[in-house]
Amino acid sequence: MILASSAKAYDRYLQYFIFLQMIFLSLTVVVGVCFRWSGHSLVWYDEIAGIQLAWITYFGSAYASLKGLHIGMPTLIKVFPKDIRKILFFLSKIIILIFFLILTYYGTKVIIVLRGDTLVTLDWIPQSFVQSVIPLSSLLIIISEIFYYKQAYAQTMKD
Template sequence: MHNLNRISTVMALLLEWVMVALMVTLTVVVIVAVIARLLGESFSWYDEVAAIMLAWITYYGSALAALKRRHIGFDTVLLALPPRARLAALLFGEAVVLTFFALMAWAGFQVLAILEGSYLVSLTWVPVQFTQSVIPIGALLFILGQLLSLPDYWSKTARGISLEHAEIEEEVDTEMSRSAGHVIGEVR
């Protein structure tokens, strides 16, 4: 279990850095393109590169959200089931998600094979395979994130703990302690 936590931590850190780098780069690209357009110059590559970077942010961010179990879920519905049915429903849901992303990875590799020899329209030296590699890589990272976070999710679900409610309660407790600190400070 300790090794899973270590792998999860490393994966989360790497994905966070990738996300930050992509978002900063996209921001710089957009700002430079806007300034260039205001100066009467326009980059032919801007739209294509920005769209690709936005797709990369979506895929890698989705894998990070899977690792942290931050995708939209229905914990309340799941936890309303009796314990055995709850765990069966959890396994069924995980199987559906993992199957979908396995198929997506397989289809992504098929797409990469078809795109061999193709290059971007505006940057003719950049292979389309490179830009579209995010599909199978993102799908595999999503699967890895789901699998790494599954033991903790299983344990909490088995105990009847909602990930959504636990996070909300933690935020409420944090705000309450902050408010209490301010009130105590005002009384003095």
């Protein structure tokens, strides 16, 4: 029960964060276009819009993982007997978790390397903050995979 309520709260958090990022991205682009149209281009809006799009993409990937919407091969897996399906399922989940743990580790190393660097157009925003989306979203994908695990297993074992 606690896991289900936590998954629901996590789902809402991801939805709200992605929704707010989409609103802010839209506002950034509209403001940038209006200023450019008036002949007074903002030097920072392209960079910020690109960063916002990246954050939406990474958080969207975590949300897709939570819903089991990433590309998979369920038809191929269903061809095998249940014992082999179970092995393939566990193997795939272990590979996914290891991959995102490695991505979290190296994403954190990138943040350390970028310490002190700032954005080109807004020198008060640290590059390490911008790039923190990589380890952060990797952890979110791991959490999403854990929350979706039971459903994914049931679907894999269903005939």
